[in-house]
Amino acid sequence: MTLLQHTTLRPLQIGAVTIEIPLVLAPMAGVTCHAFRLLCKRYGVGLVVTELLSSHAIHYKNQKTFGMFDWTDAERPVSVQLFGGDPAIMAEAAQVVEAAGADIVDLNMGCWVPKVAKTGAGATLLKDVCLAQSVVKAMVDAVKVPVTVKIRSGWDSSNTTGIEFAQRAQDAGAAAIAVHARYANQGFTGSADWSIIRRVKDVVTIPVIGNGDVETAEDARRMFEETGCDAVMVGRAAMGNPWIFADIKQFLETGTHRPEPTLDERIEAALFHLKTLAATPSVGEERAVKEMRGQITHYFKGFSGVSALRNLLVQATSINQVEDLLHHERRRTG
Numbered sequence: 001m002t003l004l005q006h007t008t009l010r011p012l013q014i015g016a017v018t019i020e021i022p023l024v025l026a027p028m029a030g031v032t033c034h035a036f037r038l039l040c041k042r043y044g045v046g047l048v049v050t051e052l053l054s055s056h057a058i059h060y061k062n063q064k065t066f067g068m069f070d071w072t073d074a075e076r077p078v079s080v081q082l083f084g085g086d087p088a089i090m091a092e093a094a095q096v097v098e099a100a101g102a103d104i105v106d107l108n109m110g111c112w113v114p115k116v117a118k119t120g121a122g123a124t125l126l127k128d129v130c131l132a133q134s135v136v137k138a139m140v141d142a143v144k145v146p147v148t149v150k151i152r153s154g155w156d157s158s159n160t161t162g163i164e165f166a167q168r169a170q171d172a173g174a175a176a177i178a179v180h181a182r183y184a185n186q187g188f189t190g191s192a193d194w195s196i197i198r199r200v201k202d203v204v205t206i207p208v209i210g211n212g213d214v215e216t217a218e219d220a221r222r223m224f225e226e227t228g229c230d231a232v233m234v235g236r237a238a239m240g241n242p243w244i245f246a247d248i249k250q251f252l253e254t255g256t257h258r259p260e261p262t263l264d265e266r267i268e269a270a271l272f273h274l275k276t277l278a279a280t281p282s283v284g285e286e287r288a289v290k291e292m293r294g295q296i297t298h299y300f301k302g303f304s305g306v307s308a309l310r311n312l313l314v315q316a317t318s319i320n321q322v323e324d325l326l327h328h329e330r331r332r333t334g
Contacts, residue, residue, distance in 0.1 A: 009252055012046065012207055012231045015146030015175040017077050017103050019231070021046030023245050024178070024209055026235030027081045027108070027150070031295070034070035035276035039269060040238060041075055045245040046231070048075050052108045055084030055093035067282030069100050079104035079148065083111060085120035085131065087138035094139045094147065105143055107136060109151045109165075112184040123152050123184035126161045133168040140173035150178040153196040156185045166200045178209035178233055188236070197227040209233050217251035240298020242269060263303070267326045270299040274322060289316055296322065305329070
């Protein structure tokens with residue numbers, strides 16, 4: 001497919017941090033570990049964001065949480081996302097991750113899952129924009145790196161507090177805001193209402209990053225055009241599909257699509273993901289294989305026999321076994 005008009009991708013400027021390609025990997029619990037972030041970097045994403053980290057866990061020096069401080073120079077610039085509802089503890093956590101090398105510190109105000117929301121953190125902060133503004137201000141005052149915020153449209157459709165909060169976040173010193181254009185009580189159901197992103201863009205001067213229902217390069221182009229956003233964030237559509245970033249970039253710049261990844265490319269990416277995760281000091285091979293059992297099949301979505309492959313992968317206990325299964329799949333389909 002060729003378009004009559006092409007897009008010039010302008011760098012995204014967040015404080016003093018320049019992101020050359022305005023495409024962002026969304027933070028996803030259990031997904032956006034170092035290995036996956038690095039893989040997406042290989043395929044052209046401009047900014048990666050870590051899994052959400054608990055400010056309280058950092059305050060109490062929880063070793064499991066410190067094991068998630070897995071970012072490296074190869075990922076830069078990297079944004080570290082924190083959640084919590086106490087301004088002082090969030091400020092302390094921001095200082096800790098800044099000292100650990102975060103280029104950007106991000107406040108999570110989008111997570112709706114009960115174990116986060118019931119603590120007064122995540123999307124619950126959208127119910128109290130004054131407190132939320134205090135959290136942002138405390139974080140901004142505590143660190144030298146830019147502070148950003150990821151929000152939902154609001155807690156529910158009865159009150160679109162995301163728009164009011166965006167202004168408050170800017171007033172508190174936030175350097176950018178990402179908007180997932182669903183309400184918190186929707187979870188991932190229904191459709192994202194991109195008009196909310198447009199409305200946020202109209203009331204702030206800081207960069208706005210659009211998020212929600214971007215599954216293809218065409219979706220990314222429409223989001224840029226319809227919302228005026230400064231960057232597009234991709235989440236679930238990148239799982240097992242890191243080349244989506246290369247495809248979006250090529251499509252926006254040339255109007256043509258990147259060739260579909262071959263089976264060999266899919267196998268190589270899946271094994272890179274697995275082996276890099278296993279090499280992470282806090283993970284190791286046994287845990288990496290367990291965690292990747294469900295994720296590896298995402299790389300082969302649409303291929304015949306993927307269900308059978310999934311059933312075999314859940315029995316794998318080593319990298320060698322996973323490699324054997326994937327190479328068998330190559331021979332079977334070749």
